[in-house]
Amino acid sequence: MIPYGRQQIDEEDIEAVNKILRSDWLTTGPEVQAFENAVAEYSGAKNAIAVSNGTAALHCAMYAAGIGPEDEVIVPAITFVATSNSVIYQGGTPIFADVVPKNLLIDPSSVEERLSLRTKAIACVDYAGHPCDYDELRRITDDNELILIADSCHSLGATYKERKVGCLADMTVLSFHPVKHITTGEGGMVLTDSDELAEKMRRFRNHGIDKDAQSRNRNQTWYYEVVELGYNYRLTDIQCALGRSQIKKLPKWLSRRRSIAKEYDTAFKDVQGIDPLLADDNVRHAYHLYVARITGQNRNRDEIFIRLRQKGLGVNVHYIPVHLHPYYRNRYGTEPGLCPVAEQAFEHIISLPIYGSMEDENVSRVISNVKSVL
Numbered sequence: 001m002i003p004y005g006r007q008q009i010d011e012e013d014i015e016a017v018n019k020i021l022r023s024d025w026l027t028t029g030p031e032v033q034a035f036e037n038a039v040a041e042y043s044g045a046k047n048a049i050a051v052s053n054g055t056a057a058l059h060c061a062m063y064a065a066g067i068g069p070e071d072e073v074i075v076p077a078i079t080f081v082a083t084s085n086s087v088i089y090q091g092g093t094p095i096f097a098d099v100v101p102k103n104l105l106i107d108p109s110s111v112e113e114r115l116s117l118r119t120k121a122i123a124c125v126d127y128a129g130h131p132c133d134y135d136e137l138r139r140i141t142d143d144n145e146l147i148l149i150a151d152s153c154h155s156l157g158a159t160y161k162e163r164k165v166g167c168l169a170d171m172t173v174l175s176f177h178p179v180k181h182i183t184t185g186e187g188g189m190v191l192t193d194s195d196e197l198a199e200k201m202r203r204f205r206n207h208g209i210d211k212d213a214q215s216r217n218r219n220q221t222w223y224y225e226v227v228e229l230g231y232n233y234r235l236t237d238i239q240c241a242l243g244r245s246q247i248k249k250l251p252k253w254l255s256r257r258r259s260i261a262k263e264y265d266t267a268f269k270d271v272q273g274i275d276p277l278l279a280d281d282n283v284r285h286a287y288h289l290y291v292a293r294i295t296g297q298n299r300n301r302d303e304i305f306i307r308l309r310q311k312g313l314g315v316n317v318h319y320i321p322v323h324l325h326p327y328y329r330n331r332y333g334t335e336p337g338l339c340p341v342a343e344q345a346f347e348h349i350i351s352l353p354i355y356g357s358m359e360d361e362n363v364s365r366v367i368s369n370v371k372s373v374l
């Protein structure tokens with residue numbers, strides 16, 4: 001089975017992890033900051049806060065944004081559930097905006113329709129690796145004094161109008177799950193230019209304690225204070241060593257993802273029944289996912305899905321619109337019809353295999369099998 005995504009680990013990665021296993025610090029050590037610095041430098045953000053996974057990173061961002069029981073956060077209907085779950089962790093209410101048909105990114109006009117006096121933030125998602133319409137989103141957040149959180153778990157390495165992911169929102173969230181661009185096993189990060197937000201998130205990931213282990217060590221003191229309620233969302237030095245070794249290979253893997261996407265685009269151009277999502281000219285897509293619509297009267301996505309799986313292609317569907325999940329329907333009464341574009345698109349979309357280490361032979365196998373099944 002060719003998976004829809006997977007990690008690549010080489011001897012250099014294993015050596016980097018080995019080195020930490022033999023060192024004094026397995027967690028809260030110097031490798032954490034070294035990895036944070038590497039990602040901050042790569043993406044041009046001033047501060048980076050490493051945490052235990054992407055969902056924890058979203059929770060940190062919601063906390064730092066000050067989301068509480070009175071607040072609403074606007075999220076897109078098409079995303080992984082963690083985006084909206086993290087609003088609820090803080091007691092806030094997620095409000096679902098519809099998406100744009102051509103790329104399934106949050107639709108700024110739908111965001112404007114969903115604004116209320118309780119709206120505090122917008123959490124947009126760079127779905128599949130295509131950056132959102134940040135100029136429009138920024139205009140809305142500026143006009144209404146809202147915080148912009150980018151769930152960029154799909155888009156590390158992408159650019160929007162020559163500006164890098166990491167500098168496009170007040171806070172940018174990354175995941176290092178094995179299917180994402182680089183991995184630490186489990187892992188996540190928040191990027192921000194604000195020192196104030198960064199400090200809040202550093203405390204939040206460490207029980208709400210005002211000093212971390214490194215600074216206590218430096219200052220020869222045992223004293224610390226808990227100044228607010230936090231969690232243990234730390235990422236280990238073992239994982240950070242893997243991440244720091246992985247990010248060196250990110251440019252190579254990104255260009256591989258882009259060239260696979262280009263091959264698919266070309267191959268399916270004149271094929272009836274498959275309609276890949278389009279990339280705008282002003283972005284450099286990061287292609288976490290390669291998503292296409294299955295179209296045409298006699299073609300049913302679920303049937304095509306089963307046939308492709310039978311041929312050994314690990315195709316997938318990203319995502320069931322979040323507001324249609326039973327938890328959301330039962331708790332918030334979000335019924336079908338709330339986000340018609342997302343609901344319609346969901347019936348047709350399929351994700352084809354794409355990852356940095358994907359071999360030419362497997363790319364050809366995907367193309368020929370998709371063509372023959374269609």
Ligand SMILES: *Cc1c(COP(=O)(O)O)cnc(C)c1O
Pocket residue numbers: 053054055056079080082083125151153154175176177186187188
């Ligand atoms: C992967 C992902 C997350 C969550 O990341 P984890 O590291 O798995 O917790 C959040 N949002 C989106 C859009 C993702 O793809």
